[in-house]
Amino acid sequence: MTTDHEPDRSPESGGETGKPAPRRKTIDSPYIHRLQRRHFLLFDVLPIFGMVGAVAFLFVRPFGIVEFALLFGMWVVTGLGVTAGYHRLFTHRTFKAAPWVASVLAVMGSMAGQGAVVSWVALHRRHHEYSDRPGDPHSPNLSGAGWSGRLRGLMHSHFLWMRRHEYPNVVHYAPDLIKDRRLVRVARLYYWWVGLGLLIPTVLGGLLTMSWTGAVAGLLWGGFARMFLLEHTVWAINSFLHMFGTRAYESRENSHNGGIFALLTFGESWHNNHHAFPTSPSFGLHWYRLDPGYWLIKTLALLGLAWDLELPSDERMAAKRLSGKSTVGGNAAAA
Numbered sequence: 001m002t003t004d005h006e007p008d009r010s011p012e013s014g015g016e017t018g019k020p021a022p023r024r025k026t027i028d029s030p031y032i033h034r035l036q037r038r039h040f041l042l043f044d045v046l047p048i049f050g051m052v053g054a055v056a057f058l059f060v061r062p063f064g065i066v067e068f069a070l071l072f073g074m075w076v077v078t079g080l081g082v083t084a085g086y087h088r089l090f091t092h093r094t095f096k097a098a099p100w101v102a103s104v105l106a107v108m109g110s111m112a113g114q115g116a117v118v119s120w121v122a123l124h125r126r127h128h129e130y131s132d133r134p135g136d137p138h139s140p141n142l143s144g145a146g147w148s149g150r151l152r153g154l155m156h157s158h159f160l161w162m163r164r165h166e167y168p169n170v171v172h173y174a175p176d177l178i179k180d181r182r183l184v185r186v187a188r189l190y191y192w193w194v195g196l197g198l199l200i201p202t203v204l205g206g207l208l209t210m211s212w213t214g215a216v217a218g219l220l221w222g223g224f225a226r227m228f229l230l231e232h233t234v235w236a237i238n239s240f241l242h243m244f245g246t247r248a249y250e251s252r253e254n255s256h257n258g259g260i261f262a263l264l265t266f267g268e269s270w271h272n273n274h275h276a277f278p279t280s281p282s283f284g285l286h287w288y289r290l291d292p293g294y295w296l297i298k299t300l301a302l303l304g305l306a307w308d309l310e311l312p313s314d315e316r317m318a319a320k321r322l323s324g325k326s327t328v329g330g331n332a333a334a335a
Ligand SMILES: [Zn+2]
Pocket: 087, 091, 092, 124, 128, 274, 278
């Protein structure tokens, strides 16, 4: 069964004639909702318990250099996979990369446990298409007015939307990805990659300490706690930065920048910059704005492994620049 959210009127879908049936933009089936619920419980709810378990495990084994290295290392690998791979390469095609580099980035992003690459891309392209309007999978601004509406919106956009949501039709939203056989193969193995992301810190924790408690600490800190921390920073972009922060550039939705979180979010917190210039591989847009995702892409470019990085011109940026007034917590979409 499909929802008639907004039929695609493009010529290849049959257009207005209905022959063949217009391609749907979203798919709504009990089977897909079952998969969503399973994914939500396994990879969104379970890491919360994993984080609590990691803290409780401090009574057994204190947080040492091995725990820190596994947490930090896996957090960087998966965080860069999401921002440079899932987001900047596959969703927005802000640069081109050697096929094996693209595959490695897809695997790194998959280990984050935020969905298989094709679904993630389709959802995020839909977010850009409908940002803060009905159809946006995770807007915090559509749950009513007043403080209770805002709170409901934040809870929805940060976490609750993932329980059950319209599934964007990948034929419509990610036709380029489903034609890429190598990438589809990576996407099909998604659950295995998440498992690998848990196995690596477990094995390393065991080997580095030559102990079973080290292996458990590796699983808890480098696996579940890392997943928990990265998820909440990525989700905070969807939720808080569509409500609070500063706005540097004109854009039709309510996106904001949160510059102080730039390092922590691998540059993703320049979210208003990103909505204003979605095809830019740099989200900071200027060298002095911290953007680790872009640093990785630049490094790949220097090594000849990435190319076609196109930043918006000074004129384009100047044309969209707001007067410098920041809006904290306001509805800047109307400003
Ligand atoms: Zn985006």
